[in-house]
Amino acid sequence: MDRVKRDILIAKADIDKRVQELADVISRDYEGKELVVIGILKGAFVFMADLIRSLRVPCMIDFVRLASYGTGTVSSGSIMITKDIETPIRGRDVLVVEDIVDTGLSLSFLVDRLKERDPQSLKVCVFLDKKERRKVPFEAEYVGFDIPDHFVVGYGLDFNEMYRFLPDVCVIKE
Numbered sequence: 001m002d003r004v005k006r007d008i009l010i011a012k013a014d015i016d017k018r019v020q021e022l023a024d025v026i027s028r029d030y031e032g033k034e035l036v037v038i039g040i041l042k043g044a045f046v047f048m049a050d051l052i053r054s055l056r057v058p059c060m061i062d063f064v065r066l067a068s069y070g071t072g073t074v075s076s077g078s079i080m081i082t083k084d085i086e087t088p089i090r091g092r093d094v095l096v097v098e099d100i101v102d103t104g105l106s107l108s109f110l111v112d113r114l115k116e117r118d119p120q121s122l123k124v125c126v127f128l129d130k131k132e133r134r135k136v137p138f139e140a141e142y143v144g145f146d147i148p149d150h151f152v153v154g155y156g157l158d159f160n161e162m163y164r165f166l167p168d169v170c171v172i173k174e
């Protein structure tokens with residue numbers, strides 16, 4: 001794991017503080033309600049685990065897995081659900097949790113699919129946001145950190161399935 005050089009972009013202490021702030025805002029916004037929190041596998045699992053333990057509203061959790069297909073390394077925009085949620089969301093307050101929004105293609109696709117199931121409300125909470133990389137307009141209601149256009153790993157985010165276990169968010173140096 002140490003053959004790849006990396007710099008810490010967001011340290012664990014700053015992550016912890018920000019996650020608590022997000023949880024406070026979300027808890028206030030949903031006071032008296034019950035949430036269905038849907039995490040996007042695999043990247044969101046670390047962030048979601050921390051977030052739900054800081055919430056002061058009760059929640060059910062579920063997961064969805066997406067795959068994007070296209071030629072080359074750049075996502076083409078053709079996305080599909082390879083593992084669906086098992087929880088009915090009609091009439092429920094739904095919060096989708098994702099590690100990072102980049103082009104916006106994955107989340108705009110997923111939000112459209114979930115809205116077809118008539119939730120009472122649907123909002124998105126992303127840990128990281130690379131706003132300058134959007135290919136389709138997408139804005140999450142809750143954002144942990146805005147980051148510049150660097151490839152980052154750690155706190156659930158991977159590079160070729162590695163580094164998800166790192167407690168800090170790091171930038172890989174070529």
Ligand code: IMP
Pocket residue numbers: 043075098099100101102103104105106107150151152153157158159
């Ligand atoms: P998009 O918004 O549809 O382009 O895709 C977001 C997905 O791309 C995320 O869920 C990540 O899996 C992946 N991704 C985008 N940027 C990064 C990064 O910097 N590090 C790790 N994964 C990333």
Ligand code: MG
Pocket residue numbers: 040041042043044099100
């Ligand atoms: Mg992902």
